[in-house]
Amino acid sequence: MKTYRTLLLAMFICWIPSSALAQADLSSLDEYFESSRSDWDVPGMAVAIVKDGEIVHIGGYGVLEVGSSTKVDDHTLFAIASNTKAFISSSIASLVDAGKMSWDDPIGKHLPYFQLVDEVATQRATVRDALSHGVGLGTYSGDVIWYKSNHTAEEVLKLVSHLEPAFEFRTGYGYSNVMFVAAGEVIGAVAGKPWDEYVQDHFFDPLGMSRSQTSTARLKELGNVATPHKISAGANLAIGFADWYSMGSGASASVISSAHDMAQWVRMHLNEGELNGTRYYSEAAQQQMWHPQFNYSVTPSTRETYPGRNFNGYGLAFGVSEYRGQFMAAHGGAYDGMYSRVAMVPDMELGIVVLTNTMKNMGPWLVYDIVDAYLGDSVRDWSGYGLERDNRSKTAFANRMDSFRDARVEGTSPTLERDNIEGTYHDDLYGGIVVVTEEGTLRLTFPRSPDLNATLEHFHYDTYEIKWDQTHSWFDFGTVQFESNHKREVVGMSFSVPNEDIFFEELNLKKVN
Template structure:
């Protein structure tokens, strides 16, 4: 017989009993989630965990702050600002937040969307007529949304030597993007792009008449009370409470000077403290409004937190974090799911500075981690702190990632040792050293000057005054590159290329590292 709901009935007492039973079952099912959401971790234990992890990772100094239910429940510094001066880090110590600057750029553009001065889908050339890429379609069709979501067709970090410690202006950086070779089709694949974010930042003065720095300061930093935050290291030159970057050089941790990253602007130039960053976190967890003041609307806030570009997870990541099912990029924010919650986050990294900002909107939870050397502890703490607030019995994420780091260091050391054993004995160059000397020019980057000095070559990357060093013979036309100063960059190789007449015509640089691609410089000898 076909079921007919009209003929289905129960006595009132049975209905009431089932209703009561349903409520009991619903409450029983809901209770674990409620208990998880209301879980209160032991903050003293967390503080000790962070300090122990800091020491294990050999991080000179760091700071952490946590927001829960619109209240700052934890803000503390650990270690020192400088291993030589040994001033303690506190919640007001300034650190470079690097790529966590990107969210300030997308939020600034969100204000302009709210004010109907732009739309996310405006063509970039409407506001920056000089914007041009090698891919004509990308040049013509690139939108502000595309700039903010890493789908330009350029590979991750491509072109970043343009701004790294260089004296090239923001506008000129954007103009030189036409020399970067695309690696993918436009809008076909995720490629993390700082150059495109610098372009996005240049839209702001084109539309508002204010520089990116002025706009961020006037529309966010001042009204939010982020009084210690700045957009240039020049603003903190006399500040005594600033974390110094540190790098490991010849096996020893050393403080290094700040590089001036002002030209990276909208991609990476902000310096802040964890105390100030709690204001930024609270603003986003409250969807653009804080303490009665509206900064941007809920619609554009939703746009920033909506996946725009998929970022596929590796098999290793799926195995390590089985409760994660997707990764994507919004507008200035990384997005993924974790234990059934949406996680909004972003990392930041410059020489000797690593940061992480994390928000779990459903839990009204947000936190920030700032550190002053190259390390993965902020990323580990993203999972560790989230697990503790969700009541999840997770792994010790600091130890897990530290083991990965140590294993990688061991592999690198073994490979370096093997390579050194293979180094030719009594090698001699194929040409006289003075024949290698000269100026080598890259359309993308500019000049690298090579000089013959005694039995060695020296080089100077002209747009980046700090980046210079020595070239010592490996064999024939191949030389070993070493830097003249402590840096997080490893050594590398330089190969000179001769034409069919035996004249040196090109210089190829290779410095293997995950951040800057020296091979794309294409340096041709000009004298």
């Protein structure tokens, strides 16, 4: 398969990006993408390539849903997840250019209720800090607040005041979705309209991104929507389309778009904020967004994997790095059942969009294959290399899950009576969670996140396995352990839900009645 893909890319290298592309060249490129999609077992994918200001290739591959015959095309809608963040930084760029705010405004200047545990961070944290993940929170810390909840953005931010920092202010990088919620609320405060309306008016409409959305509200009406999939028992399982906007986290990750629409977005960025005679923000603002605010260490192993990489960091909603001597601005997006990748190589006037509808992150690897093709040779079969890494990662995670299940001690019984367990458990970060008995079964209920409701089945001792009512992308196994005092009174509950994003372990739940 590697030899076949290399041959297809060799054909791709020869094609000239213009309106006069040869049909054979386009055919080889389509074969390459379809081959990669099939190898990765991704149900559906859309890809757009922008070169020298024009869309030189765009297409859909596979189907909207596993088992369906409806094909993906360049207008099919996918969740782009954290590629939403660039819409937030670009909106702020336009407001900075208009003189309405500064990148270095304290967040509290616009959101008086903004509060962090670290008082220094509360007073000094700026919009720039929020956009570059530098306030001191750990990576994904606080996602448990909003995930599957019915919180508003303001409610999410008020709960953030209880999040313990992972670093001292500005001393470490922690990828923070909740800080982009704050940035979105800053847009609303400065612009006098919610962030999503601002994005619609200032970017979607003038750029001709006519199918792009900030929530799922119109998806049924619009049609041609990819179905998300999770990996279950090694196969793709169709799941519902989550609405992250209604969870209060929209500014971090709720945009839904197509390859066609995202290609317009990329064209504008590659032209430093201008497209078709309309300027959206200044060239200086574009450079701000692409300037590294945090630098990660570049090890010999990193250089071996990514040739020519001498720096690697994060700007304002863009990952920035060097690849084979070229500056690259890129970002990924991970949603319930979907992944996206947007990458730009400004000096080559090259931009790439990859949208997929399952929990397999093939986008970054296709990007490197495409960049290599334009540079004229190939470092390696990136798609194959990425697939091997993805398989190893999934195997390691599956083994980790097996170890949790294998830790069960057979033949034990609960030591705590059910009526002792029942009640309301409270955590300042989250609010209340209620344990009740329904039809003889213990139930775990989340008043602010009913989609997380579950049945509790005895695991061992006073630990219960969580059997969620709904299917979730990020986790499907977890336990709760009930804690008692010296009088054998239940006083608290702790979670263990192994996954890479939603950290239930951040909750310190105490029984209140």
